[in-house]
Amino acid sequence: MRIARYVVGEDPVYGVVELAADGGEHPDTVRTLTGDPLAGPVKYTGERLHLDDVRLVAPVIPRSKVVAIGRNYVAHIRELGNEIPDAPVSFLKPNTSVIGPGEPIVYPNATKHVDHEGELAIVIGRICRDVPRDRVPEVIFGYTAANDVSARDLQKSDVQWGRAKGYDTFCPLGPWIVTHLSVDEASDLDITVTVEHADGLREERQHGNTGLMMRGIAELVEFVSSFCTLLPGDVILTGTPSGVGPIVAGDRVNVEISGIGVLSNPVVSQDA
Template sequence: MRVCHLIDSEPDVLGVQVNKDIIDIAKALEVFPKEHVSKTVSGFINGGPQAIQALNSYIKELPISDNQPYVLKETECEFGPAVPNPSKIICVGLNYRRHADETGAAYPEVPILFNKFNNTLTGHNQEIAIPNVTEQLDYEVELAVVIGQKAKNVSEDDALDYVLGYSTANDLSARDLQMKTPQWLLGKTCDDFSPIGPYLVTADEVEDPQSISLRTTVNQEVRQDSNTSDMIFSCKEIISYISKHFTLEPGDIILTGTPEGVVLGLPEDERVYLKPGDTVTVEIEKVGTLTNTFVEEK
């Protein structure tokens, strides 16, 4: 199942992709009410397996045709971040071998963790203002893991059972701010620096998260083209490792690192960072394609 966050007259509206259409669940429930079906993304995320089952059953029963007020075309939709209000956004640095190679960094012995905040969240096709305080804004396509149930001290063997689904994310990074201090936080947490979506794809649709391709284009020019098989620490290793240190909650987002091809990995005289007018598309096989255009900060 592929769900999304629709920006509508109500907050946090749940959408579901069916074929090439988007079903606005809030509007559908007005016409065809049914108990135990959430109309919000947050309700769906927090509802566990029962919420997935209830929504699946509802969609199968729902009349779907172009004349229904709850059936939308993707081009008609305004998307918010696929996960609207996570309690935590946890990121893994230097988690691809060839990305570490291109930046001259040693492979980490344990996952390098840092965090982002909810102010960084935005959605597909939303404009992103480049902060005036940076001249070195970089892109990073990343597979986002979304937790579906409380996880503490879970084993690697069981870790993927705690995953609700996956999404496509762009871990935007202001390199000049990031490198000012040993802590990366400043360069990672400017407004709208974590676009994610458009879809949250439930885990059953991604059989093996360690064997899917990732791609970034800037103004239609390919910049990153890799595969999650190059990860140093797999998704299950990351989830297990984090859960041994603190509890993961439903809706928590884990950004699992970026592959080679970032601007920072180029020779210094060849680095051309993002500028107003650029359009960046990050794409992950089986998960989705996320596009944002960059504008000047006012």
């Protein structure tokens, strides 16, 4: 199942997406749900809309936090000249950094170097703490695509990463949450990031697979839940493969994850 959050009037609503690739009777449509599937039981309203007639927004706005994992792909660690960590490297991104598909990434005036980082995101479905590895599937609601946008120069100068990775718009999520993937299936997904430039050039930057993560999905959820309580709607970013690179105003960044979809965002300047 694909759970989307979208706007047709004033307030976002949730729905279940059916794509043409599914071979169903209602291709590229969304069935509206009552309420929030991360907050409690929902049901269909009877309304069905074409995807072209709705505006997708972030499939989840975390109620409390986005916990991100750094340095989880060996090739990415090496491309930045860092040491392989003995334990997972974690940091927080504020929920105000979250945007949805199609919404602009705002390039701050305070930085001269902003990078894209395409990643698999885990969406938590229930309150949990100290989750043993074999019970991790019970607390995962689903998966979506993410872009851990990073002001690389500020990351180096500040030492702490809060500002460099926490600007508003620095955590695109989407296009929807896929709930039907098992942990094993989500551990073998291709991640491809392309950047479309204002001059029409399309450049593939990142191409990796979640199977290359040093620490897999179950280990990461176990680790994060060992030091903080996770709430429904919290998001864990699992790290980025090699190939990260700079983006500038006028670019469009596309994060594609097989089995999930494409998260696409334009880049604009702060003064735009």
